[in-house]
Amino acid sequence: MEVAIKKNQSFRLSVDLVDRLKQLAKRQNRSLNNYVETVLLAAAYHEPNAITLAAMKEVESGSLRNEPALDLSSIEAMEKSMGL
Numbered sequence: 373m374e375v376a377i378k379k380n381q382s383f384r385l386s387v388d389l390v391d392r393l394k395q396l397a398k399r400q401n402r403s404l405n406n407y408v409e410t411v412l413l414a415a416a417y418h419e420p421n422a423i424t425l426a427a428m429k430e431v432e433s434g435s436l437r438n439e440p441a442l443d444l445s446s447i448e449a450m451e452k453s454m455g456l
Contacts, residue, residue, distance in 0.1 A: 378454065390404075393407060393408060428444070432444050441453070442454065
């Protein structure tokens with residue numbers, strides 16, 4: 373089993389954000405450090421595979437619904453293109 377080398381790093385985060393992260397970590401019975409590391413790993417290394425990318429393009433094009441294409445540039449744009 374490969375052991376990851378870890379490095380201490382400090383960040384300045386708002387008190388509200390730290391409180392929220394603590395709540396989320398507690399819900400999953402994780403330490404704050406473990407929860408934040410897991411979230412950051414997912415954000416840093418999440419890359420959709422070819423099948424997922426093709427499905428995203430198909431949905432974005434609107435071909436599945438015979439409707440105008442979805443705008444996936446932001447949540448707000450997507451909701452607007454969905455008529456929400």
